[in-house]
Each structure stands twice: as C-alpha cells, then as structure tokens.
Amino acid sequence: MKINLAPIQGYTNVDYRKLHAKYFGGVDKYYSPYLRFEPNKELKKSVVKDILPENNEGINLVPQVLGTDVNLFIELAKQFEYYGYTEINWNLGCPYPMVTKRGFGSALMQTPDKVKQILETVLPKINIQLSIKCRLGFENDKEIYSLINVINNFPIKELTIHTRTAKQMYKAKANPDAFKSIIQHSKHKLIYNGDIKTVEDIVKLNQLFDNKITNFMIGRGLLMNPFLAQEIKANIYNKSEKLEIIRNFIDELFEIYSEKLQASHLIQRITTHWEYLSFVFENQHKTYKKIKKAKTIAKYKTTVNEIFLSEPK
Ligand SMILES: Cc1cc2nc3c(=O)[nH]c(=O)nc-3n(C[C@H](O)[C@H](O)[C@H](O)COP(=O)(O)O)c2cc1C
Known part of the structure; x- marks a missing residue:
C-alpha cells in the first residue's frame, strides 16, 4: 500500500x-x-x-x-x-x-x-x-x-x-x-x-x-x-516514543522558521502547525489554546515545555 x-x-x-x-x-x-x-x-x-x-x-x-x-x-x-x-x-x-x-x-x-x-x-x-x-x-x-x-x-x-x-x-x-x-x-x-x-x-x-x-x-x-x-504500514510506537519524536520535530521546525521569520510571524507560523498537532495530546483543545495564548518566543518555549512535561506518558 x-x-x-x-x-x-x-x-x-x-x-x-x-x-x-x-x-x-x-x-x-x-x-x-x-x-x-x-x-x-x-x-x-x-x-x-x-x-x-x-x-x-x-x-x-x-x-x-x-x-x-x-x-x-x-x-x-x-x-x-x-x-x-x-x-x-x-x-x-x-x-x-x-x-x-x-x-x-x-x-x-x-x-x-x-x-x-x-x-x-x-x-x-x-x-x-x-x-x-x-x-x-x-x-x-x-x-x-x-x-x-x-x-x-x-x-x-x-x-x-x-x-x-x-x-x-x-x-x-x-x-x-x-x-x-x-x-x-x-x-x-x-x-x-x-x-x-x-x-x-x-x-x-x-x-x-x-x-x-x-x-x-x-x-x-x-x-x-x-x-x-x-x-x-504496521509500525507502532508507544506514547513516550511518540512524544519524544514530536518534541524533536516541532523544536527543529521552530528553529528552521526562526532563521527565516521575524518573531511575530514565527509565532503565527508555528501556532498553525499546533492546530492539528495538538491532536496527539490528551486534551487537544486545551493544548492548542495554551499555544495560541503564547505570543512571545519566551512564552512559547515555556508553554511547549509545560505541555510535554505534563502530558501522561
Ligand atoms: C488549508 C488547506 C489547504 C489546501 N491546499 C491544497 C493545495 O494546495 N492543493 C490541493 O490539491 N489540495 C489542497 N487542499 C486539499 C487537500 O489536499 C485534501 O484534498 C483535503 O484536505 C482532503 O483530504 P483530508 O480529508 O485527508 O484532509 C488543501 C486543504 C486544506 C484544508
């Protein structure tokens, strides 16, 4: 397939x-x-x-x-x-x-x-x-x-x-x-x-x-x-493996965007991805809401840390 x-x-x-x-x-x-x-x-x-x-x-x-x-x-x-x-x-x-x-x-x-x-x-x-x-x-x-x-x-x-x-x-x-x-x-x-x-x-x-x-x-x-x-294709990951991979992925995407975009665009762009990616987390809506509230780079980074730390493995 x-x-x-x-x-x-x-x-x-x-x-x-x-x-x-x-x-x-x-x-x-x-x-x-x-x-x-x-x-x-x-x-x-x-x-x-x-x-x-x-x-x-x-x-x-x-x-x-x-x-x-x-x-x-x-x-x-x-x-x-x-x-x-x-x-x-x-x-x-x-x-x-x-x-x-x-x-x-x-x-x-x-x-x-x-x-x-x-x-x-x-x-x-x-x-x-x-x-x-x-x-x-x-x-x-x-x-x-x-x-x-x-x-x-x-x-x-x-x-x-x-x-x-x-x-x-x-x-x-x-x-x-x-x-x-x-x-x-x-x-x-x-x-x-x-x-x-x-x-x-x-x-x-x-x-x-x-x-x-x-x-x-x-x-x-x-x-x-x-x-x-x-x-x-029958390749299955457990939750903690998934979270680790997603963390590395979203952090690298953020780094790539930060080399290309100014702060406000950067936050807007990365937030767009979280609209769908938040589905991976137990409370999708709460996760996306938290990200949407983070309007500065510092706040975004702290929020992402909190989200991954508080997610049940
Ligand atoms: C925001 C958005 C942008 C899209 N852009 C394109 C596009 O550039 N070219 C295209 O052929 N389809 C585009 N689509 C349609 C998707 O490729 C796909 O056909 C559609 O989302 C249905 O598949 P899904 O139910 O798996 O999402 C877009 C869909 C969305 C939601």
Missing part, C-alpha cells in the same frame, strides 16, 4: 515535508501545495523556493500546479523536468472563489471540454508524466463522470480524487461510496482522498473497495497524527 501526503497550503511546505520524512516517514510521495501560473503574473518567489530540487533533497516530491494557460503550463512542466522531477500534478480541485472565478481549480470540473483542449495541447509537448487531483465535482458528485470520460482518452499517470464537491469545501463528510462507483469507469490508476484519520479508516476503505485501491492520499489525518502513514 502506498500513502501520499496531500498538498495543504500553509502546512505542507518544504520545511514540514523534510522534517516529516526525517522524524515520521512512511509517506511514499509528497505533493507541494499548488504553484499558480497565470499570464502576466510572476510566479510567487516563496512558492518557487518550495519546489527547488536543492531544497527537497531526499524527498519524493511531486510539484503541483494550478492554472489553464497552455504555454505557461508547458514552460513549467519543462522547468520541472529540467529540475529532475518525473511527475507534475495538475490541480482541478481548489474550491476557493478567487481561484474558481478565473476558471482554475475545481471550476474546470464544469468545463471538461476545456480540460480536453488543454490536455490535447500540453501532453504532446512535455516529457514529464502528468497526474491530476480533482474533486467529485464542483456542484454535484456526478460531474466527475464527464471529467473521467475526457481523461480516459489521455495518457495521464494517475488520478487522485478528493471525495467532496467544491461546494462542500472541506467540512462535509467525504464520500467513499461515490468513489467506489467511479472505480470501474476510470482507465487510470485512482488514488482515494478524504477523511482518513486512523488505521481503521483504511481497513474500512479496503473492505469497501474490495482491495482494488492500493494508493491513498492523506491530508489533515497526517497533520493530526504524523505517525499515521507508519501505523498504516
């Missing part, structure tokens, strides 16, 4: 990915949060840094892109190929209006002809494999079928489906039953994504899919329990 870490803007940046691989492992493929390309707009420098190969040594990374301009798409794919990447992922799932209003991300699920045109133009001109990440649809979970009818005719590496519609954003329950019905329609390898939080979740999905799906993508479940990929 293969486990991929989902791209999550603001969380799974290069520093997180590197430290995740170093301290937790078990992830077969990491995806970068999307790099948006648009005519007359420079690529964001921080996003380019995020995918530079020298910053991602030792990580099996797939850069993800978002946009529709075919010339820029081809240019980027060539650049990634030059960097040594073997796969590029195209985002057809982003639900945010600032993206969909421009016809990008999940908006493309309502315009399969446009997807067809883009693939017809781009694929013959690139030598890197293209994979796609999409949702069940923009408005409803039937739209996926029109998209699959289109991409079945192209040599796509694989298709990851986040089993919600764009309208549902991130909070509604994922829909594995809808995914099950799609399996027989797709000519491509499918990767399931949505609401995997425990080993039992994977066991249930395997039953539902009759073991036909071997690749899973996990987002927030891995942010909450960074050991999850290892646990799925």
Whole structure:
C-alpha cells in the first residue's frame, strides 16, 4: 500500500515535508501545495523556493500546479523536468472563489471540454508524466463522470480524487461510496482522498473497495497524527516514543522558521502547525489554546515545555 501526503497550503511546505520524512516517514510521495501560473503574473518567489530540487533533497516530491494557460503550463512542466522531477500534478480541485472565478481549480470540473483542449495541447509537448487531483465535482458528485470520460482518452499517470464537491469545501463528510462507483469507469490508476484519520479508516476503505485501491492520499489525518502513514504500514510506537519524536520535530521546525521569520510571524507560523498537532495530546483543545495564548518566543518555549512535561506518558 502506498500513502501520499496531500498538498495543504500553509502546512505542507518544504520545511514540514523534510522534517516529516526525517522524524515520521512512511509517506511514499509528497505533493507541494499548488504553484499558480497565470499570464502576466510572476510566479510567487516563496512558492518557487518550495519546489527547488536543492531544497527537497531526499524527498519524493511531486510539484503541483494550478492554472489553464497552455504555454505557461508547458514552460513549467519543462522547468520541472529540467529540475529532475518525473511527475507534475495538475490541480482541478481548489474550491476557493478567487481561484474558481478565473476558471482554475475545481471550476474546470464544469468545463471538461476545456480540460480536453488543454490536455490535447500540453501532453504532446512535455516529457514529464502528468497526474491530476480533482474533486467529485464542483456542484454535484456526478460531474466527475464527464471529467473521467475526457481523461480516459489521455495518457495521464494517475488520478487522485478528493471525495467532496467544491461546494462542500472541506467540512462535509467525504464520500467513499461515490468513489467506489467511479472505480470501474476510470482507465487510470485512482488514488482515494478524504477523511482518513486512523488505521481503521483504511481497513474500512479496503473492505469497501474490495482491495482494488492500493494508493491513498492523506491530508489533515497526517497533520493530526504524523505517525499515521507508519501505523498504516504496521509500525507502532508507544506514547513516550511518540512524544519524544514530536518534541524533536516541532523544536527543529521552530528553529528552521526562526532563521527565516521575524518573531511575530514565527509565532503565527508555528501556532498553525499546533492546530492539528495538538491532536496527539490528551486534551487537544486545551493544548492548542495554551499555544495560541503564547505570543512571545519566551512564552512559547515555556508553554511547549509545560505541555510535554505534563502530558501522561
Ligand atoms: C488549508 C488547506 C489547504 C489546501 N491546499 C491544497 C493545495 O494546495 N492543493 C490541493 O490539491 N489540495 C489542497 N487542499 C486539499 C487537500 O489536499 C485534501 O484534498 C483535503 O484536505 C482532503 O483530504 P483530508 O480529508 O485527508 O484532509 C488543501 C486543504 C486544506 C484544508
């Protein structure tokens, strides 16, 4: 079984990915949060840094892109190929209006002809494999079928489906039953994504899919329990081992951020990670609340010490 870490803007940046691989492992493929390309707009420098190969040594990374301009798409794919990447992922799932209003991300699920045109133009001109990440649809979970009818005719590496519609954003329950019905329609390898939080979740999905799906993508479940990929692969840690690894991980992430960011940004950035990481602690809400209250570096450090010292082993 293969486990991929989902791209999550603001969380799974290069520093997180590197430290995740170093301290937790078990992830077969990491995806970068999307790099948006648009005519007359420079690529964001921080996003380019995020995918530079020298910053991602030792990580099996797939850069993800978002946009529709075919010339820029081809240019980027060539650049990634030059960097040594073997796969590029195209985002057809982003639900945010600032993206969909421009016809990008999940908006493309309502315009399969446009997807067809883009693939017809781009694929013959690139030598890197293209994979796609999409949702069940923009408005409803039937739209996926029109998209699959289109991409079945192209040599796509694989298709990851986040089993919600764009309208549902991130909070509604994922829909594995809808995914099950799609399996027989797709000519491509499918990767399931949505609401995997425990080993039992994977066991249930395997039953539902009759073991036909071997690749899973996990987002927030891995942010909450960074050991999850290892646990799925039957590598189990006891609580005190886990706490020690998490302590080393979060301290090193803090050090890396402190070399790059000013104090207020640093605290904001590290607090973001605790939103999910606090799940590891017995009282998740209290833990996250304590971290949120720490507004200076000194207070943050004392709070982290207290949290680890007071946690039952
Ligand atoms: C804050 C946030 C940012 C995200 N950024 C991206 C992104 O850049 N590209 C992408 O394809 N999906 C993005 N996603 C969606 C995730 O990759 C994933 O599909 C979604 O969270 C469902 O998986 P999960 O239930 O395992 O978290 C984002 C999700 C969240 C919550």
